[in-house]
Amino acid sequence: MISLGFITMYPNQEKLYATEIATRAFDHGIQLYRFTPTSIEPTTEMVRGEIFNNDTKEWDAAVFEIPSYLYDRCFYSFDGVSKKSQPIMNWLKMRPSCHFLGQGLPNKWDIYEVLIQDKVLAPYIPPTEQAVSPTAILHSLMKAHQIILKPEKGSMGKGIISLSLHRNYAEAVYKDNQQLEAKQFTTRAELKKWIEGILSSQPYLIQKYLPLQDENNCPFDIRILLQKNQLGEWVEQGRGIRRGLPDHIISNLGGGGEILSFDEWSDNMATAEKLLLFDNIHTITTRLPFVLEENFSPLFELGVDVGLSKDGALWLLDSNSKPGRKVILETSPDKHDKLYTAPLHYCLYLHSQQSIRS
Structure with missing residues (x-):
């Protein structure tokens, strides 16, 4: 049987998707495994994860060798788990015995x-610039009157901010806990300080607002x-x-x-x-x-x-x-x-x- 590993950041992430694949895998001569990057034992290079049981249609806890083929479904952010997981995934990609379905894209x-x-x-x-500083963002805003800030490593729409310039104030619109939030600034210094806080969390890109x-x-x-x-x-x-x-x-x-x-x-x-x-x-x-x-x-x-x-x-x-x-x-x-x-x-x-x- 060909061994295929389904890798996610957290143990139960995308479990339904993995199960749908696993129920079809046996008929294709493939055994599906699930695990996280941090579940690989560094000394033995064995994995503590789950193997799909084709008889019971359930996932069983198991210890196994790193599968020959790997399906990377890891979504990284700036948290501790990401910082631990990403170097492990980079290590796996360097192993001659590991063949990834896809290597992924950069930022x-x-x-x-x-x-x-x-x-x-x-x-x-869309014309895009790196948000190298609050001054660069303010310059773009003054020029275009409305811009979009996007995280360089963002996905699923997280962290996107709309900045617009009005007659007597500037406004930032963004999502916070699934709620649309709007914050207004009446001085340049106030807006610049807020932008500094945003840029301290992660790198951003600047795009001109598009009416979509x-x-x-x-x-x-x-x-x-x-x-x-x-x-x-x-x-x-x-x-x-x-x-x-x-x-x-x-x-x-x-x-x-x-x-x-x-x-x-x-x-x-x-x-x-x-x-x-x-x-x-x-x-x-x-x-x-x-x-x-x-x-x-x-x-x-x-x-x-x-x-x-x-x-x-x-x-x-x-x-x-x-x-x-x-x-x-x-x-x-x-x-x-x-x-x-x-x-x-x-x-x-x-x-x-x-x-x-x-």
Whole structure:
């Protein structure tokens, strides 16, 4: 049996997803394991984790060798667990006996620097700067009157801030415990001090504000899931619309947003507008995986987020190498089995390539 390890930061993270894969793994000649980076014993290099029991359909506690193939579903932040886990994952990636389904992507700034140099993708990339200091942020705000601050290592919409300049004050809008918060500043010194506190927590990027709302002033974007198939080729698994709450700054589902069918949503567009949108999406999804893999590491999947502004421009908002599946699962129930078997099919492809090399 081929051994495949499903790695998360915490023991029960994404357990339902791992279980769906595991129930299908045995028929593909694959044994699935679950563990965290910190569950690897440094002296013996054995793992204390869980193995899926195909007879009981349950996870059993077990001690086992590091699996030959690894599916990395670790999401890092700035906490203690991340600081312990990331070096271990980097160590695993250096081991010749470990084959990752996907190596992951670097931070958003490194990705931006590569994509903005590509002639095909550059027109879709929002102009971005590093927030090197509070002064740099204030300068951008004075120039554009409204900007977005995004964490360099952010995911799932966490930490995004909208800064806007009004006649007698500046305003920061952000999420705090799933609630939309607005903070106003009447002096430059007050705003600068607040920004200093923000930058002390993590590095940020500056982007000009893009009007990505629908007619009801709800922010929305298009999530497209790309994965490699059993032949190692990129295929689109599906696409859907994520729509946020009115007057909010992002469409992230964790903040109370909803999922809409892409086909139903796009059916309301004029024919010419729809054809242009489809053509632009095709350009992005065809070119993006190639550019990322050419400049970084091999990947297995990509969550591609694109935004359609009120003037009809399409913007590539994010490229996520560890995407969720909620949008596709809700809008395309017929894709369930395909999504859960995709990691298995690609694992078999990698195994066949290893057999050829050896």
